[in-house]
Amino acid sequence: MKSRGLFARLALVLGLVFLYVPILSMMVFSFNNSRLVTVWDAAHSPTLKWYAALLSNGQILGAAWLSIRIALISASGAVVLGTLAGMALARFGAFRGRLLLAGMTAAPIVMPEVITGLSLLLLFVATEQLIGWPKGVGAVTITLAHITFCMAYVTVVVQSRLAGFDESLEEAAMDLGARPLQVFLRITLPLILPAIGSGWLLAFTLSWDDLVITQFVAGPGSSTLPMVIFSKVRFGVTPDVNALATIMVLIVATGIAIATVWMRYQQRRRERDLQLAAAANLSEPLQS
Amino acid sequence: MARLTQAAGRRLVAGVPILWLLLLFLIPFIIVFRISFSEVRLAIPPYTPLISWRHGAPSLELYGSAYSFLFTDPLYISSYLYSLKVAAVSTLCCLCIGYPMAYAIARSGAASRPVLLMLVVLPFWTSFLLRVYAWIGLLKNTGVINNALMYLGVIHHPVALLQTDFAVYIGIVYSYLPFMILPLYANLEKHDMALLEAAADLGARPLRAFLRITLPQSFAGILAGSLLVFIPAVGEYIIPTLLGRTDQLMIGRVLSDEFFENRDWPVASAVAILILLLLVMPIMLFQRLERRQLEAVK
Numbered sequence A: 001m002k003s004r005g006l007f008a009r010l011a012l013v014l015g016l017v018f019l020y021v022p023i024l025s026m027m028v029f030s031f032n033n034s035r036l037v038t039v040w041d042a043a044h045s046p047t048l049k050w051y052a053a054l055l056s057n058g059q060i061l062g063a064a065w066l067s068i069r070i071a072l073i074s075a076s077g078a079v080v081l082g083t084l085a086g087m088a089l090a091r092f093g094a095f096r097g098r099l100l101l102a103g104m105t106a107a108p109i110v111m112p113e114v115i116t117g118l119s120l121l122l123l124f125v126a127t128e129q130l131i132g133w134p135k136g137v138g139a140v141t142i143t144l145a146h147i148t149f150c151m152a153y154v155t156v157v158v159q160s161r162l163a164g165f166d167e168s169l170e171e172a173a174m175d176l177g178a179r180p181l182q183v184f185l186r187i188t189l190p191l192i193l194p195a196i197g198s199g200w201l202l203a204f205t206l207s208w209d210d211l212v213i214t215q216f217v218a219g220p221g222s223s224t225l226p227m228v229i230f231s232k233v234r235f236g237v238t239p240d241v242n243a244l245a246t247i248m249v250l251i252v253a254t255g256i257a258i259a260t261v262w263m264r265y266q267q268r269r270r271e272r273d274l275q276l277a278a279a280a281n282l283s284e285p286l287q288s
Numbered sequence B: 001m002a003r004l005t006q007a008a009g010r011r012l013v014a015g016v017p018i019l020w021l022l023l024l025f026l027i028p029f030i031i032v033f034r035i036s037f038s039e040v041r042l043a044i045p046p047y048t049p050l051i052s053w054r055h056g057a058p059s060l061e062l063y064g065s066a067y068s069f070l071f072t073d074p075l076y077i078s079s080y081l082y083s084l085k086v087a088a089v090s091t092l093c094c095l096c097i098g099y100p101m102a103y104a105i106a107r108s109g110a111a112s113r114p115v116l117l118m119l120v121v122l123p124f125w126t127s128f129l130l131r132v133y134a135w136i137g138l139l140k141n142t143g144v145i146n147n148a149l150m151y152l153g154v155i156h157h158p159v160a161l162l163q164t165d166f167a168v169y170i171g172i173v174y175s176y177l178p179f180m181i182l183p184l185y186a187n188l189e190k191h192d193m194a195l196l197e198a199a200a201d202l203g204a205r206p207l208r209a210f211l212r213i214t215l216p217q218s219f220a221g222i223l224a225g226s227l228l229v230f231i232p233a234v235g236e237y238i239i240p241t242l243l244g245r246t247d248q249l250m251i252g253r254v255l256s257d258e259f260f261e262n263r264d265w266p267v268a269s270a271v272a273i274l275i276l277l278l279l280v281m282p283i284m285l286f287q288r289l290e291r292r293q294l295e296a297v298k
Helices: A002-029 A049-055 A058-091 A098-110 A113-131 A139-164 A168-175 A180-209 A212-217 A225-233 A239-283 B002-035 B065-072 B074-107 B113-125 B128-139 B144-151 B165-188 B193-201 B206-217 B219-234 B238-243 B251-260 B265-297
Strands: B051-054 B057-060
Touching: A002 A239, A002 B074, A002 B113, A002 B128, A002 B165, A049 A239, A058 A098, A058 A139, A058 A180, A058 A225, A058 B002, A098 A139, A098 B002, A098 B219, A098 B265, A113 A139, A113 A212, A113 B002, A113 B251, A113 B265, A139 A180, A139 A212, A139 B002, A168 A180, A180 B002, A212 A225, A212 B251, A225 A239, A225 B128, A239 B113, A239 B128, B002 B265, B065 B074, B065 B265, B074 B113, B074 B165, B074 B219, B074 B251, B074 B265, B113 B165, B128 B144, B128 B165, B128 B238, B165 B219, B165 B238, B193 B206, B206 B219, B219 B265, B238 B251, B251 B265
Parallel strands: none
Antiparallel strands: B051 B057
């Protein structure tokens, strides 16, 4: 018993080292003076010159700005559609089209991206022929594609959150005469808000990060950040990409740290409220 | 009246996402399927129409040339088989590394579990592309690993690590490891420890108890994790392009090259259909697991 526990724990430590060493090495070499990237130039390092180069690189900054705008719109669209789909799947029981909806929201998650990308581009080409829209591919088609594959993830997150609650609260509100929209806004929405929040973040990250699908549905002049990075690193390592990676890792780490602290705080407040409520109950005389 | 509006509301809630996915997910596949039966031609768009007007009457034009091309050219068959091999080996490696990790997290204290899980998931929130790129710096001839080994005197000349099968395995295992660990953890965490204690009380050695109790019980988790790694790995594009061999392409890269370099849309579509045919069974299996999981939560 003991020895196997030890083996698993060792595997866990080594596995975490495996997960973090590449990221850390990228961060370390972003401060390296040498253009050779992986040869540490001790005499002139650490340096911030790659960060300076990055911040004066108009192509990268422009692509980052485009990626941010696309990710903001895609995540918001995906959250609306994914919440609707998650509600339908978790709450409507058996309805016509349920199997179709379940299949179409689960498939994009595992579908190889080259296939999704190819099929979406062929769709846009076909609609352009048929109805003259869209006029060529670009930011709009990228956004439509991102909404489509991101909403699948939001659906799963919202659906599993809803599946964790029973419907009694919603039914009680209905029995008390609340209209469906009221029930949704006053009961369901607050309950699934954490899921919607994490779904939005997940969708934002996926959209911000996507390369393969984007490559298919992007046109000239609509290069997103991953596309610019890919064309730079395809033929080797470049130090300013290390700097970019470091900045992105730090942003994500900060965001996750803030989210964790916030959730801890919320949980502690809830626990305190529960304790207070219990104490209040005890101090009040029994009513029956 | 209220019932009527409620029914209408429900139809709207379910109808909007269904309509969206029909238009942007299902119909595109039908278009891919249909173009895979065309022939390439010099025009915009560069394939023959499905229905052409001949002597004033519509006639259906179906060509199987894209498929017969794929089945006769050894290049495609070998990249198809190579993708299967890479995906299978990587999935197995992921399982061998991910299982003990998930096991250790599931058996660790309640306080450290969320922290460990977060450590596993955290890399997933940083860019996939940049994490793959990081391995170029580690694996190349003048990279960190070769430099370290030469400094230690283990080797005297750099070993070719980049642009090998090994590099692709590393890249896939590295990128998809969280997808293996999470379903395994979700499964292992629910196991009843009393069973293991009972087995120990009855004299079963730990290894035997693991093989007879824990392993069979975690089968659903193993399957879910393996599918989540295997299916996307078959069509993987970024990892083999950045880390892999140049003399042997994976099928996802072949599709992309046919489309962008050769501008042969019918062949690219036929490749997509053949990948789908291969993955239809695993994808349906995954959907069934997913549904059962959600119903189990209920």
